[in-house]
Amino acid sequence: MLGMPTLPPPAPRGVGHLRGDESFPAAARHALADTQLRANLGHATRTIRAKRASVVAELPDWEELREAGRQLKVHTMAHLPDYLEQLEAAVTARGGVVHWARDADEANRIVVDLVKAKGVDEVVKVKSMATQEIALNEALEAAGVSAWETDLAELIVQLGHDRPSHILVPAIHRNRSEIRRIFLDEMGDVDPDLTDEPAVLAGAARLHLRRKFLSAEVAISGANYAIAETGTIGVVESEGNGRMCLTLPKTLITVMGIEKLVPRYTDLEVFLQLLPRSSTGERMNPYTSMWTGLTPDDGPQEFHLVLLDNGRTQVLADAEGRDALNCIRCSACLNVCPVYERAGGHAYGSVYPGPIGAILSPLLTGVEDNASLPFASSLCGACYDACPVKINIPEILVHLRARHTETYAEEHRAPSAEAVAMRTLSYVMRSPLRWTLALRSGRFGRLLGRRRGTIGEVPLPVVKQWTETRDLARPPQQTFRDWWADTHSGDPS
Amino acid sequence: MSDAPASARDVVLGRIRDAHRLAPPPDLPYEAIARDYRRTRSASTDELVELLVDRLVDYKARVRRTTPDELVATLAAALRDQGVQSVAVPAGLDAGWLDGSGVAVRRDRPADGAGLTVAELDHLDGVVTACAVAVAETGTIVLDASPDQGRRLLTLVPDYHLCVVRADQIVPDVPQALALLDPVRPTTMISGPSATSDIELNRVEGVHGPRTLEVVVVTSSSDSGM
């Protein structure tokens, strides 16, 4: 009955926000020159790193929690069909409706149809990575429905006609003066005497959104987790915009990736400790909301859960890469990443920036559609240490680099210059004689840089990339092996 | 097998099974998952109260301590100090708690068709509730929509939330709190007032939820150690 298994498809092209317009190095070049962005990012990541470090240090069992989190995720991914069916049954039993979406287009269609059926032309939204991934707002807009982002940072991004640059704090690239300007220009009902005090700006957002909250008929959210055993969905947040959306409208539509499952309610004892501390650097985020289907007289009386694939099943088929699905979207890896700190989130081209984005985006789209991302890392390993579920991001980056070079080799008759160089180097290095001769020839490099003793800018490919900003030491007169032969030739070796 | 086109559900589940066959996942039974973190810590009531209060204050909640005998007076004082003149209360809140407080009390009785509307709640100054459980280590108050806590919107729309926590409701940590909760009840965990850190990572208290959270911790005289 079972045929040959086929590789599940990647997230389709032409819809959603998983692919950038430029390669990472090109996009990073613009970002690095933006002094405001650099200052904002430096300040913000430094602040949140310190907060996270202090609350993590409070828990003596942090490493045990991380290990439990990792194992829970590994277990869940191995039993995903069972848990998804269990979730579906539990949600349905409590009055919810479960929808399945193969990809972004299908998920968008499902949500648009549900909203249109309610006859409304606006919805309120809780910040959600999944709905950004599939570009749901754009799909709603195309159908004549205004989608209001209610998270403060998302509101700043939306009003600024901008793109989010961080998973947790999407407007991390904006400072208070820029935010004040955006509010003055774009918020119709704002007080013209608005100052740039964060409390005043937050107050303006409260006023601006309150009317929408109190009158909205339909809300759209994501999910931080769903409990297979009970059908319970959870959203963690800080501002109360989540509670507003999850509680006041008559209809709630939740879009979640199929990987956001947790087997049992008890298991939240692990994730509710790992997530806030890793994410905002708080012991607990201000608000966590949990609901199970419908409750008479309390909250929405119609609930739809959309389960989204959009390339996730292809990630699951990559034995070395699939741990990327274990991500709980805390964004700790972004805040500790020296590359993210300097290049910012937009350089990654996808809604998933930073180290997790550098693996998750290419895994979801197929490596060739995001081929520069696995290389956007110095492999320093800070992300792996910070990850609350111990995703070995550096190892997956290295794996994806191999997937890229191997795919390139399969698809092209002529090898890349880099592949030729690597193979040649391997050919030389595997033979002691060839390697010794190559080292001796390296001394020709001494012809360069005779005056200063180091080598300055050299206009050759690769060497140029190095010497544009760094001097290169002059090759020595004598290699180590020649010195050893001179001084230790009688030694046994 | 029928010839009908496969449903999205069948396709997605089929893809997962294909993925598992292409790259068999490690076998890790649920029961074998390592849970070496703390799950059964104990602490004296005094310690729990101290820790909870410390954490609540740290995240900018207001805290008052009182005894059962003084509770009514403490609540009245809190409402007076906040300048509250009208409050919503859930259907099952102890009717005596707000005796003599002088504020207008609106009881939310949705089951009897007498639920407060969003517009009505928006015009009230505050809300007074009990709680289901409190977590000392994280400074968290948990509401589970029991009769003395009410519907979720009750503690969301008014700008001031006054919450009563009995000392015996405080547990040390998150695992012990979850063990006491019923997953199918709508649950709200509250740790300090509504806040945002979206502007330059500066924490600002008070966005959409109640901008002021005030917690009254009730210790019996034997708990307080005095």
Place this chain on the structure above:
Amino acid sequence: MKIGLLITCLADAMFPDVGRATVAVLERLGHTVAFPAEQSCCGQMHVNTGYQKAALPLVERYADVFAPYDAVVAPSGSCVGSVRHQHGLVARRFGSTGLQDAVTDVAGKTYELSELLVDVLGVTDVGAYFPHRVTYHPTCHSLRMLRVGDKPLSLLRAVDGIRLVDLPDADQCCGFGGTFAVKNADTSTAMMTDKMRHVLDTGAQFCSAGDSSCLMHIGGGLSRIRSGVGTVHLAQILAATRDRPYAVDQAHATTLEGRA
């Protein structure tokens, strides 16, 4: 104890004094070290750039060449990290079970210099003399792949005459990252600039580390801006004595011609 020396391709070709210094420290402590000339490279560059199959012959060679030794030492946290964490990966993908076993065996006895000195040989004071102001950059692979912890610092603290100053944000990557430095040259340079700023803020005369590659990067930047601050490998500090002091004037050029 039969100690094999993995001198690393970079030190062999570009920074032979780091190799000579490694030999000098171990010989001074009374150990005999051997340099098997059949060695070349650990293959890390190939693996990290996506050419795992091209790394296979290098992985095989490494396991073969160093099998006979009780311990293998390299003056590089990064190359030791590759031996411990990447050789197994390459062997599992492309090699025989025999190779997988050989790789596991040799990885288990391969040490970064500070690990060998402190953990295996049990010394922290190696009798060195280095009368200079030094700051230490704990390279990422030593710090997070090998978890060498404060072993290098405990060795440096025992050096006579040294003035060791803390490096702010020491755990931040310098931006080298192998081919990252050329593939993402702009971001790499931005990271290097911050590292250099912190080094310069310490007022140190030397920035020290346990990896020639990171030092080549940081030192290349410090040289380009004519900072006058040099880079020196941990092994070079530990090798210096009152009788054979480190040649300061040569430091920033990193080549050590005329010193033999």
